[in-house]
Every structure is written in C-alpha cells, then in structure tokens.
Amino acid sequence: MKVDLLDTLRHQNPIVFNISNFVTVQDVANGLNALGASPIMSEEVAEAEEMVGLSSAVCLNLGAFTQTQVEQIRKVGEVANQQHKPLVIDPVAVGAVAYRKMIANNLLTHFHPDVIRGNAGEIAALADVDWQAKGIDAGEGTGDLVAIAQACAQKLKCVVILSGPTDVITDGTRVVKVMNGTPLFQVHVGSGDMLSSIVAAFCAVEADYFEAAQTACLVFAAIGERVAQATPNLGAGSFSVQLMDGLQLTTTAQINAIAAYQ
Ligand SMILES: Nc1ncnc2c1ncn2[C@@H]1O[C@H](COP(=O)(O)OP(=O)(O)O)[C@@H](O)[C@H]1O
Ligand SMILES: Cc1ncsc1CCOP(=O)(O)O
Numbered sequence: 001m002k003v004d005l006l007d008t009l010r011h012q013n014p015i016v017f018n019i020s021n022f023v024t025v026q027d028v029a030n031g032l033n034a035l036g037a038s039p040i041m042s043e044e045v046a047e048a049e050e051m052v053g054l055s056s057a058v059c060l061n062l063g064a065f066t067q068t069q070v071e072q073i074r075k076v077g078e079v080a081n082q083q084h085k086p087l088v089i090d091p092v093a094v095g096a097v098a099y100r101k102m103i104a105n106n107l108l109t110h111f112h113p114d115v116i117r118g119n120a121g122e123i124a125a126l127a128d129v130d131w132q133a134k135g136i137d138a139g140e141g142t143g144d145l146v147a148i149a150q151a152c153a154q155k156l157k158c159v160v161i162l163s164g165p166t167d168v169i170t171d172g173t174r175v176v177k178v179m180n181g182t183p184l185f186q187v188h189v190g191s192g193d194m195l196s197s198i199v200a201a202f203c204a205v206e207a208d209y210f211e212a213a214q215t216a217c218l219v220f221a222a223i224g225e226r227v228a229q230a231t232p233n234l235g236a237g238s239f240s241v242q243l244m245d246g247l248q249l250t251t252t253a254q255i256n257a258i259a260a261y262q
C-alpha cells in the first residue's frame with residue numbers, strides 16, 4: 001500500500017475535473033481541496049475538451065442527471081479516453097432505479113472507465129447480480145462482496161471499488177480489503193461522492209490505478225476513523241466539519257499508524 005502517495009498528491013496539487021451532482025457538489029469540491037487536490041466543476045458540454053485538457057483526472061458522478069447532462073457526461077468520458085486522462089465513474093443508485101442502470105450501461109458503451117466506485121447495491125447492479133439496493137444506499141443482499149466486485153471488474157475491464165464497512169478493491173483478479181472507517185460516514189450524504197473524486201485525485205498521481213484506488217480508500221477511511229475516535233458522541237453535523245479538517249491535516253504517519261488492510 002503506497003500511503004506516501006498522499007504526500008505526492010499534496011505536492012503536485014493535481015486538477016481534478018468533476019461532473020458532480022447538485023446534492024453533494026460542495027462536499028466534493030471542498031473534500032478534494034482540503035486533501036490537497038484542485039477541484040474544478042462544469043455543467044457545459046461546449047467546454048468539455050478544454051476542461052479535460054487542463055485536468056489530470058476526471059470523475060463522473062451519475063447522481064442526479066438530466067438528459068442534457070447525460071450528453072455532457074458522455075462527451076467528457078469520450079474526451080477523457082481520447083486524451084488518456086484517468087477516468088472514475090460513480091454510478092449512484094443504479095441498483096435502485098432501472099432508468100439509471102440503463103443510462104449507465106449505455107454510457108459504458110461510449111467510454112471506458114479506469115475505476116468504478118460504488119456501494120454494494122451499485123456494483124451488484126453493474127455486475128448483474130441480484131441485490132436489494134435502497135435508494136442511494138447499499139441496501140441488502142446475500143452475495144459474496146469480493147466475488148461481486150471481481151465480476152464487475154471482469155465484465156467492465158477496469159478497477160472496481162465496492163465500498164462499505166469494508167472496502168473491496170479489485171482489478172478482477174487481485175483483491176485488497178480496507179477495514180478502516182466509521183459508521184458516521186453513513187450519516188453524511190456525500191461520503192461516497194467524496195471518495196470517488198479522491199480516487200480520481202490519486203489516479204492523477206499514480207498510473208497504476210489498482211494502487212491508486214486502494215490508497216484512496218485507505219486514506220479516506222482512516223481519516224474518517226481518526227476523526228470519529230477523537231471526539232466521543234460525535235454527530236453527523238460535526239463529523240462532516242471535522243472530516244474536512246482531517247482531510248487537510250492528517251499526515252501519512254498518522255494514517256499508517258491505524259491502517260488496517262489485507
Ligand atoms: N459502516 C461503516 N463503517 C465504516 N466505514 C464505512 C461504513 N459505511 C461506509 N463506510 C465508508 O464510507 C465511505 C463511503 O462509502 P459508502 O457509504 O459505501 O458510499 P455511498 O455513500 O456511495 O453509499 C467509504 O470510505 C467507506 O469505507
Ligand atoms: C441524495 C442524493 N440523491 C441523488 S445523488 C445524492 C447524493 C449521493 O451521495 P453519496 O452516494 O455520496 O451518499
């Protein structure tokens with residue numbers, strides 16, 4: 001695990017271009033900025049080539065799109081592939097809304113993501129595995145999470161992160177699990193979206209996207225865990241504020257001290 005990539009990220013301050021959703025865009029921008037990357041957002045298809053051109057990685061969040069935005073997402077994904085910029089997809093709620101799954105599957109015929117990051121309900125849907133997703137949340141299922149993540153990675157030929165209490169990161173063959181985290185992530189809408197954009201930031205500084213993805217998961221989950229441990233009875237509001245502080249101030253040594261992965 002290359003935790004030192006966090007220092008590289010902070011030194012390089014890579015520009016990460018995000019198509020976000022209107023719910024969590026502020027969290028995504030501030031989360032990236034606090035960690036040490038440089039966020040930029042856009043809703044205009046006409047500037048797709050310039051936006052991708054000035055960025056070192058792209059994160060496409062499918063959280064709340066209109067048909068016009070789907071056109072922009074498709075264009076940006078295609079340009080990212082053409083310009084060989086790392087591309088991360090967050091398939092929000094594709095396990096709960098059939099229309100979203102149809103749109104996501106269609107988009108995936110137009111461009112190739114380097115990393116897909118979703119919860120169990122979302123990754124199971126993309127892998128065509130039976131699962132009861134609940135809105136934006138993972139929901140319930142009985143399948144083996146490692147097997148589901150591997151099936152998704154093999155089907156879509158990319159790195160897959162299946163996040164949750166334990167994050168599963170796989171390239172279809174190799175598997176790493178990150179056990180750090182805190183249940184407080186679940187009471188803050190936007191935790192997953194922040195993680196996806198942070199994965200893109202690590203892909204900007206590490207060309208091995210399997211390495212970048214697992215480091216991003218460890219850094220984000222460990223920072224959340226440290227924040228939760230620091231204050232007894234921490235609630236959702238204070239957690240989100242302190243998470244921003246943690247993203248800015250936590251050192252690689254502090255992350256290494258509590259890192260739990262295999
Ligand atoms: N119960 C939990 N315990 C510890 N960490 C969690 C828990 N649930 C989610 N996380 C962490 O929250 C972050 C967001 O993941 P997740 O909740 O799966 O995304 P989403 O918000 O898209 O559903 C990840 O870093 C994950 O490790
Ligand atoms: C509530 C909501 N509705 C559409 S997108 C969104 C945010 C999802 O954020 P996350 O997946 O990070 O919890």
Ligand SMILES: [Mg+2]
Pocket residue numbers: 092093118119136192193
């Ligand atoms: Mg999500």
